[in-house]
Amino acid sequence: MPQRLTKVRKDNERDVSLQDTIGLFQAKSVEGHVGQEPAEPGGNKAARHSPLVPLEHKCYADPDHCDAFFSALNSLRDEGLLLDCSLLLLGRPFGAHSLALASVSRVARGWLKSGQVTMGTHLPQPDVVGLDGKVTAVGLQAVLHFAYTGEARSGPEETGEVLEACGWLEVDRFTHCCMPVVVTDPLEVMKKAPSARCEREKNLRVIRELWEKGIGCDVKLQADGVSFQAHRVALAACGDFFRAMFLSGMKEAFQREVHMPTMPPTALSSLLGFIYSGSLLLSWDNVFEVTEAALRYQVLGALSLCQDFLVAEMDPDSCLDVLALAEAYGLGELAKKAEEFILSHFERVAARPKFLDLPAAQLAHLLAKDSLYVSSEVEVFRVVVAWLEEEWGARLPFLAELLKQVRFPLMAPRELQEVEVTAQILIQAPGCREILEGIRSARQPREISSCQPRTPNQVLVLVGGDHVKDDFSRRVPSAAVQFAHRFLAGMGLIRKVEWRALSHMPTPARFRHAMCVLNNQLYIFGGRKYYGQRDILKSVLRYDPAHDTWEELADMQQQRNNFAVVCLEGVMYAIGGNLDDTEYLDSVECYTHEDNTWRFTQPLPSALCGHAAAVYDGEIYISGGCDGQNHCLGSMWHYHPVLGCTPRAPMRGERAGHVMEVVCSHLYVAGGLYPLAGGFGDQLACESYDPASDSWGPVASLPMPHLSPASAVLNGHIYVLGGSSCQTCQDSHLVHCYDPQSDCWANVGMMQRAYADIAACVLLVPGHLRQ
Structure with missing residues (x-):
């Protein structure tokens, strides 16, 4: 083996290889995650409160999550899916999700706490609550519309019936919206007018509080022996996988406990937190496993936040891992961003030990790019030599193809002299003799080359x-x-x-x-x-x-x-x-x-x-x-x-x-x-x-x-x-x-x-x- 031309790296200082990155998503302790079941004898770990957030974590929030959540709930209601509560009025049933109604009604929250409404979609029929003599159809429909959309909709002639329904169901926020506002300034009227978006956000916060307290939860998700409580309808509103699971007639649709194979508890905890809040706490410790989980279970809002983090926080140490993740799961836009980062910071990325684990084909792909940024083309040649020396015997057959991507005519004479001296020890590789001749010709100033600058x-x-x-x-x-x-x-x-x-x-x-x-x-x-x-x-x-x-x-x-x-x-x-x-x-x-x-x-x-x-x-x-x-x-x-x-x-x-x-x-x-x-x-x-x-x-x-x-x-x-x-x-x-x-x-x-x-x-x- 020829004399090494780059610094010797100790094996114990090597980072995890690129190929290993995808399979080794880090698993962290699950202690202290919201929604997790209390400890049982001889069994699961316990958590009563949210943990302190590590300083390295950053909160990424989806501003459209709340709107998408309630839009999906409304669609489920319109299609008559996962309805667990039937409000009976003069023989006419009004189907609803008790979770949505409980987000605005203290009475509905009481039903969930007492078990009057069990949220058991495994039951043959939804639970029935009679409302005869308590509310009118107009008032009930206005309350349900407020629960699903945040819109306080009522005309002057309907106000009395709406207030009656709000009073019996204890929908205080809607009651406040319906009360007359004695203000003469039009700008003040606009300020006091309720915002449907703001009301939806309040509704989601109530739903999150119910989840944190375990109220109305009708399913337990098991991940590696750790249980997390949740509401089926909330899961179905945020993930296509869960929607299919609970609506396709699969056995999981009728089970109280659902096992989530290959899902790390920390990732499941993060996904549940996103579903109930629209935000994720992300760091390099958990982003890969959360991304994989969001992909597997099709929680697209969480996946989008993970990609935002990966792009915003990308650096020379992480970009190769991001590229590997993106290519493994077909995330084309993320792969493009990662490749652009590698090309723009090529010398810094190439100095990382894990760069030497790149396959020959991927290295050749990067070196061929016009958008590759280097301070000098001789740096590209040095990278090829360093990569070759990592496994000399196994990689020598790829050398000629890699050297074809090096644009020797763009080098200065002193750089070409360095290359020519080094290349003498590479000439034994197949196909390299012709390349060496090309290097010699590039040293002639009058030679016109068709070499395209980067x-x-x-x-x-x-x-x-x-x-x-x-x-x-x-x-x-x-x-x-x-x-x-x-x-x-x-x-x-x-x-x-x-x-x-x-x-x-x-x-x-x-x-x-x-x-x-x-x-x-x-x-x-x-x-x-x-x-x-x-x-x-x-x-x-x-x-x-x-x-x-x-x-x-x-x-x-x-x-x-x-x-x-x-x-x-x-x-x-x-x-x-x-x-x-x-x-x-x-x-x-x-x-x-x-x-x-x-x-x-x-x-x-x-x-x-x-x-x-x-x-x-x-x-x-x-x-x-x-x-x-x-x-x-x-x-x-x-x-x-x-x-x-x-x-x-x-x-x-x-x-x-x-x-x-x-x-x-x-x-x-x-x-x-x-x-x-x-x-x-x-x-x-x-x-x-x-x-x-x-x-x-x-x-x-x-x-x-x-x-x-x-x-x-x-x-x-x-x-x-x-x-x-x-x-x-x-x-x-x-x-x-x-x-x-x-x-x-x-x-x-x-x-x-x-x-x-x-x-x-x-x-x-x-x-x-x-x-």
């Missing part, structure tokens, strides 16, 4: 632009290449972007240029180096952030600035622009990196400058801009390199000097200027285009002008940076972010200075720059 590791990068000197003497082109390391939120509305230097463009500095990214390589095209007619460029640069190297590529065939570049299937298209500030271009030329050459493709229908272009679903779209007569356009074109342009639905307004970005299935345009009588104004209105329906729709407007800004999409949000205002002629240092989900723009901070005619993209930068 999305969450990418950052917003700014390149070039021009700005006013600190002494305001003149404008200066910039050669800076910088990235947004962090977006910070301060007190109140204060937002800040932490910018860091990435590199420096070779001479000359440039602005009004275009950029695109292919395989994490940054391509910079044209622009201008200064402000004269002969300062417009046709040169092209390529920057490799992994190696921090710059390379000059073949020149475009024409000088261009104020133009657009897009990348489609590895080919880059330079579209329109202007040649010398007076001559606008209709030409389009494309670049292929394999042979480092440019060639012309189909031209535009007319010359175009200051437009925007983007690629969606393998198609090129071009919006707005100015034509050769300096007219601002609202056009939208679909461009094909061979067939040329096809018009699509025009924008709702004209614009030029704007940006266009793709998020999900829509294209968004923002910023720029629009024509006014005798000039131009700042275009704040924004729009989105749906290619499927060929239609435009308005979205939230920009809060501030951005003419010729930079833009990029990061984590599903559109960032618009800098530019200027055509009305004030002032440059902007602001960074605005648009969230398509909320249709809202937010000011997230500023650039280091006010840049105009700048360009932005998204790149994966070396890990050491982000530490």
Whole structure:
């Protein structure tokens, strides 16, 4: 066995393996749980009062539980199910659940205490209570409606009969609701008006008190020799399993004691507590067993709270257990959240010993994800080696498949050197020799790889632009290449972007240029180096952030600035622009990196400058801009390199000097200027285009002008940076972010200075720059 490359872990320091987690839900002492039967000689443990809650427990409550509970009770009553009380009035029976009636009536509670109503659903008929001469049908129906819904329903002509029924049945809360309120202020009347929801909550609290005291309980649930009393109708109202048990004719429907196999007493106690209150006390000590119990017995409200806890309290120590639980029981949304957490905190999770118990297939699945976050791709390789060393002989056959998920071309040269040294001892594994050759080729800076950067590791990068000197003497082109390391939120509305230097463009500095990214390589095209007619460029640069190297590529065939570049299937298209500030271009030329050459493709229908272009679903779209007569356009074109342009639905307004970005299935345009009588104004209105329906729709407007800004999409949000205002002629240092989900723009901070005619993209930068 080769020399170990990671720290040796003692066996007795190992956590329980992932595979063991599901089967080893922790069982705790059942002492002190509400609803548990008193101790019997030689038998069950006793509990008279609720225990003190451990500090690590947190209370999770379902705000809709009470409504769902009484809605289910009402449905059972409407269907005539589990009715244990028949209120007989002039020969007409009114079926009810004595538990529901007892939640509002002191008399009904007395029936339960005395045994006059036994709540015995095992009996052939419900218990009968005669009410002739005591109440009327109108009054009784109003009381029952109040018990099941919390609604104090009575008209003026019915008040007397309702008060009579409330008085005989001692329904004090309803009586209070029916008493006239002598208040002249309408707001005070509203304050004193009873809330049905509030009354239902009071009803449930009474039912819980009855359960805690064992009043009216008609079933004992046995779990591992421990008995818990309960009401059948309450169980049936909250769980599909219990409803089926008591209504399907199974033997349990007629038994006083029901055995709950595989149910830990602590889990059953928690479920009963939830049924009677809508809340759960959860901690990592009990959440797994409660989740399993809620699933097994289909108490969906409790299951939802358990999942809320698992998501909210998830950390690097628990996320793998949560994922195992979710996958074992088919909880898709929970599994998704757990996987997202693992991917977002990958290095911390991978440092836990239980991570080394992951099956090879699951590890490969995680490593293949674009959303995996690591400070550097070399960390992924180190994780693979650590996993391999845990069981060298058994895991060696899986090594090649795992190494295929490591994106070696994204590593810096010194990281690749480390990998190459380590890989010498891995070459004995099947299929690894070819991978080692790939590592060697990745060390060549000129090698173009099709390696996709991992999305969450990418950052917003700014390149070039021009700005006013600190002494305001003149404008200066910039050669800076910088990235947004962090977006910070301060007190109140204060937002800040932490910018860091990435590199420096070779001479000359440039602005009004275009950029695109292919395989994490940054391509910079044209622009201008200064402000004269002969300062417009046709040169092209390529920057490799992994190696921090710059390379000059073949020149475009024409000088261009104020133009657009897009990348489609590895080919880059330079579209329109202007040649010398007076001559606008209709030409389009494309670049292929394999042979480092440019060639012309189909031209535009007319010359175009200051437009925007983007690629969606393998198609090129071009919006707005100015034509050769300096007219601002609202056009939208679909461009094909061979067939040329096809018009699509025009924008709702004209614009030029704007940006266009793709998020999900829509294209968004923002910023720029629009024509006014005798000039131009700042275009704040924004729009989105749906290619499927060929239609435009308005979205939230920009809060501030951005003419010729930079833009990029990061984590599903559109960032618009800098530019200027055509009305004030002032440059902007602001960074605005648009969230398509909320249709809202937010000011997230500023650039280091006010840049105009700048360009932005998204790149994966070396890990050491982000530490």
